[in-house]
Amino acid sequence: MSMIDVKHISYQYGEKQVLQNVSFTVYEGEFFGILGPNGSGKTTLMKLLSRDLSLQEGAIFICGQHIETYKPKQYAKLVATLPQHTDVSFGYTVKEMVELGRYPYQSSLFPQWTEKDEQVVNEALHCVTLAHKQHVLLEQLSGGERQRAALARALAQQPRVLLLDEPTNHMDVAQQFKLLNLLKQSKLTVIAIFHDINIASLYCDRLLFLRDGKVVACGTPKELLNESMIASVFETKMKRYEHPVLPKPLVTFVPFSEQRIDDVLWHVRQDEKLLVVETIKPFKVISSALVGGGMRWATTFVNRHVSLDYYCDDAEREMIQFLRQRGFDEQWTVGMMTAVDVNDVAFASVHEDVRLFVAVTAGVGNAVDSANAWRRTDTVISPGTINTFVFIDGHLSEAAFVQALMTVTEAKAKALYDKQVVDPQTNTIATGTSTDCTAIAASQQGTYYEYAGTITTIGKQLARLVYEATQTAIDRYRKRKGES
């Protein structure tokens, strides 16, 4: 149901036109965000909604009724405003300020404070968790607490619509989220001006983008938060990324481009227990590693040898402890384990059209044919794994990262086929082992690779190196086992 209808409003201060033909609808219970650059007319629009400014052109309807037809107290029961800055009324306590919210309910002839008024004020104080400070003077509150007191006053008005001008300005992160969570749960219709695009994306059902007093777009964060829209509204280059938990788009600045490094990009060090590749700058990585799995930036890539009978309830925690003891920062590390002797690692690299480096350790005692894995009856993981590290000097799109993973997997499977590695349980050619791990790391500088499948230059080289290195690593493993 529509709660607010803004129809063709225009506004000017003297000769200066600040709103032009603005129209939009806000539905009941919606959390509606207004965004736009400085001076785009957001506050003016809010002041028209709150009736602090009189309409010049166009009309605003709330609950189907033109806002100018409401009496002041009637309007105050319908719409409450939380301004950007709360004027501190010296000498007032928190509770006295919240009590002011009840003025629309007081008869001007016989003002009477009822039990209901008292109850609503107490509820509002509890709602903003300020009940314990109700007797404190406003000037003794912090900025965030004052803002919460102002919100309690607005809530005490028992409005149906709440207008907020940059509600979280000057608040610390925890206070911002407390206030917004509270508003989100309130089920009120909320219209709020935001400068923080990500907060608006997280909390708002729909957004209105204003620019130079005109509506540029109105829609859900999912519809509007794309790089070209942000660029056209804010004239700022931003990159879109995904929230780790919620299906909400987020955007971030790309403040500067880093200096390109051309010479040594990675170092390898190795002993019989550990293979470590360190990059000279953080690389963007996609991996299935035990530590640092998923997508992250990393500078250290560890392949740790563990004994055949290694067992731990919480291998990830144990691995993090291991890394810390050796001075590695797990936040910047991609860490894998293997029972294979890391001296049997196979390296392959190319430095022509593309610059790639691959390191593979391969144990195939636990080889599995994925096509027939469902026939296998074992549930306990036995040691024997293929760990593949790929380093690319280039800028990969997210799709290219996924395609690189596919390319690596296909090349590895072909290496196993050509080496006639057999799944000992099904007696068919294996496609990998049950615990294989892969990391694709890219410098994110230089050439941009939109794709990395086997038809692309980079995919061809990648497949070749992984195929060759996996074969070499299998040969070394077999030789050590005395199998060949």
Ligand SMILES: Nc1ncnc2c1ncn2[C@@H]1O[C@H](COP(=O)(O)OP(=O)(O)OP(=O)(O)O)[C@@H](O)[C@H]1O
């Ligand atoms: N009282 C006023 N008299 C004259 N011009 C004004 C007045 N108030 C605002 N303006 C002008 O109107 C334009 C829109 O201002 P408004 O405050 O609505 O923008 P805004 O989008 O809220 O900006 P900000 O993001 O900086 O808060 C600006 O150019 C501003 O200078």
